[in-house]
Amino acid sequence: MHPIIPWPVYEIARWMPLWQATAFFVATFVLEDVATVGAGVLLASGAVSWPVAFGACFPGIWLGDAGLYAVARFGGRKWFERSRLRSFADRVRRSEHWFSNHGTGILVLSRVIPGARLPTYLAAGFLRLPLPRFLLITGLASLIWTLAILALSQIAGVRLLSWIESVRHGTWIILGAIIVVWFTAKLLARAGGTIDLRKAAIALDRWRHWEFWPTWLFYPPVALHYLWLAVKYRGPMLPTAANPSIFAGGIVGESKMATLGELMRTSPQFTADAELLRGESPTERLTSLREICARRGIAVPFILKPDMGQRGAGIKLIRSEGQALEYLEQTSAPLLAQRFAPGPHEAGIFYYRFPHELRGHIFAITEKIFPVITGDGRSTISELIWGDSRARYLAGKYLARLKGQENNVLAPGETLKLVEAGNHAQGCIFRDGMRLLTPALEARIDEISRGVPGFFIGRYDIRYSSENDLCAGLNFQIVELNGAASEATSIYDAKNSIFNAYRTLFRQWELVFAIGAANRRRGHRPEGLLLLWRAWREYERIAATYPAAD
Numbered sequence: 001m002h003p004i005i006p007w008p009v010y011e012i013a014r015w016m017p018l019w020q021a022t023a024f025f026v027a028t029f030v031l032e033d034v035a036t037v038g039a040g041v042l043l044a045s046g047a048v049s050w051p052v053a054f055g056a057c058f059p060g061i062w063l064g065d066a067g068l069y070a071v072a073r074f075g076g077r078k079w080f081e082r083s084r085l086r087s088f089a090d091r092v093r094r095s096e097h098w099f100s101n102h103g104t105g106i107l108v109l110s111r112v113i114p115g116a117r118l119p120t121y122l123a124a125g126f127l128r129l130p131l132p133r134f135l136l137i138t139g140l141a142s143l144i145w146t147l148a149i150l151a152l153s154q155i156a157g158v159r160l161l162s163w164i165e166s167v168r169h170g171t172w173i174i175l176g177a178i179i180v181v182w183f184t185a186k187l188l189a190r191a192g193g194t195i196d197l198r199k200a201a202i203a204l205d206r207w208r209h210w211e212f213w214p215t216w217l218f219y220p221p222v223a224l225h226y227l228w229l230a231v232k233y234r235g236p237m238l239p240t241a242a243n244p245s246i247f248a249g250g251i252v253g254e255s256k257m258a259t260l261g262e263l264m265r266t267s268p269q270f271t272a273d274a275e276l277l278r279g280e281s282p283t284e285r286l287t288s289l290r291e292i293c294a295r296r297g298i299a300v301p302f303i304l305k306p307d308m309g310q311r312g313a314g315i316k317l318i319r320s321e322g323q324a325l326e327y328l329e330q331t332s333a334p335l336l337a338q339r340f341a342p343g344p345h346e347a348g349i350f351y352y353r354f355p356h357e358l359r360g361h362i363f364a365i366t367e368k369i370f371p372v373i374t375g376d377g378r379s380t381i382s383e384l385i386w387g388d389s390r391a392r393y394l395a396g397k398y399l400a401r402l403k404g405q406e407n408n409v410l411a412p413g414e415t416l417k418l419v420e421a422g423n424h425a426q427g428c429i430f431r432d433g434m435r436l437l438t439p440a441l442e443a444r445i446d447e448i449s450r451g452v453p454g455f456f457i458g459r460y461d462i463r464y465s466s467e468n469d470l471c472a473g474l475n476f477q478i479v480e481l482n483g484a485a486s487e488a489t490s491i492y493d494a495k496n497s498i499f500n501a502y503r504t505l506f507r508q509w510e511l512v513f514a515i516g517a518a519n520r521r522r523g524h525r526p527e528g529l530l531l532l533w534r535a536w537r538e539y540e541r542i543a544a545t546y547p548a549a550d
Contacts, residue, residue: 036061036149050150058146059227065121065138072125074537092127099127104137111141199386199395206393210498211424225506229513237526238516239509242484244524245454249516250483253535257307257336259452259481266451270444272463272477273298274338276307282328289324289337298339303479306546307334308539310485312423314546331545341463341477346370346422347433347470350488351445352457352511355518360446360456363508364488367433368422375410382406390494391418394427401427401548420550422461430492436471444473452481456515459486484512 039053099106103124110120124134206212230236240249245262247254256274263271273296278288292298304327306314314331317340318324328335346368353360371391373384385391385398398418399406410416419427449455464476488508491501520526 036146039150053150054146055224057150058142061142061146062135062139065117065142066135068118068121069125069129069131069134072122073128073131074125076122076126077128096127099123099129103127103129103133107134107137108141111138111145202386202392202395209393209494210501211492211494212393221502222505222509226509229509233513233517235513235517235520235526237529237532238520239484239512240527240532241516241519241524242457242512243455244519245452246458246483248527248532248535249485250458251485252310252532253308253539254483255307255334256305256309256480257334259455259483260336260338260478262452262455263448263478263481267448267478270448270476270478272303272339272341272479274303274336276334276336277328280332282325285328285335286321286325289328290321292337296339298337302340303338304335305338306331306542307336308542309546310539310543311425312421312428312549313543315421315423315426315549316547317420317550327547330547331542333542333545338479341479343463343465344370345465345467345470346461346463346479347436348422348430348489349441349445349460349462350458350486350490350508351449351460352515353446353449354515355456355522360449362437362442362445363511364490364504365433365436366488366490366492367431367436369429369431370420370422371418371427371429372415373410373418375412375414375416377412378409380407380409381416384410385418390429391427397427401550423549424489424492426549430489432490432493432496434490436467438471438473440473441471448478455481455483456519457512458483459489484516 036057039057106120107124110117121138210218227236230238240251242249246259257276260271260274264273275292275296277285277292279285289304293302301317301319304316304318304324309315314333316323316327318327348364348366348368349362350364350366351360352363371388373381373388373391375384379387381402382395382399385395391398401419422428424430445460448460459482460478461480461482462470462476462478464470466475469475488504490496491504516526
């Protein structure tokens, strides 16, 4: 008889290779050679396999090289061109010509010369060595280097393991000291040189809750799974074909107004109407805003938001014309005015349908809870936020939004809403809402979705006043429709385990790739990587001008 393995142990064992790969991948961004040698030592001990070690170290090293190039190319060069150092432009151009002729050999040598990679890769970016050439050279060099280091470390692994065993206690002490110093420095930086022990404890405790982890820590397993799906479906850009009617499938750069326009045309009774502002100057756009509001009967408060946005960036609830003008003066990005759907409830409904299917499905529902604090007549807004069991983890974001009000004292029983945008990144609380799923709701969402040509997968953000109405598929307002890059945001329910979150995201991306592959067979070609890169760069450029979201 085979022994019965307890479920938690089985789950940990099943996910262990992914965690190992993620650890090595992240470690390469800190000390790539140390991470690779460490992987080789674990190879020698049998703790990891070659696919895990190589599949994590090589992409991490190569991506790190590309990151250094990008920092210098798009950050350092832009700073140079705006600075007083422009008088050296002729010398820089001569250096570009020289590096273009000799850069290949320099890049190859820098891989094996200690300390040479950082300045060389930064120079390659600053001097505008063509990106395809840089990636090809560093990719081949990293490939050979990674294989060599892993092999040599594996061969010498027994001796290395013996040495590590002899100094392990001292090593752990040094490692612990480094971690303590790093966290202390971070806390000092956040506190302006002084440490509030209570706030420091909260900052450390925040790391126990994976829903607050930074993107770079949470998403590497998803990125690795994406790469696997790209191989499985033979197309890394297939997600851009998942929704042929949306720019790039809804991965990046899509127009919110384009999808809202389709919904307003096909399902006007379920869509909060919106319209793009016209004009170039703030005065012209304010005139356009007045005309739109008068023609559509939109009264304050209403929503102003960017036509191209992610994670709730730039969404503002406008309560006066002066507030609208302040917004218009801050950014020249395309904006749309939208009727405010008061709700007060909001949900995110993730929907999908394969092109050959007659009916689609609801994959996930997220209940969005807008956090509030309640006054006691004594505590300031800042004190109430820091004293709240959950708001304290996002105190920085809330207090930045409430700048100038943080020292106000709320009257006993007075409430203050901390966020208006139904987005987790902006501080909204997410809960799994599949309890709201009914055949009537699924049928209504499917009916609306089939009315939008070329839409197959994405998330509706919906406002509603009554759960009974929502479950019956009645009396709700769609405020946004997001495409293939949107998430089943119910994963951020605090009760959800990180394993379930990854399982959901893996299944979601499997659907995106499968639908993209089905659309490819129907003749829809995926977009190219260059188009996505340009769209991302354009979004990053204009998003820097957006005001803080409400």
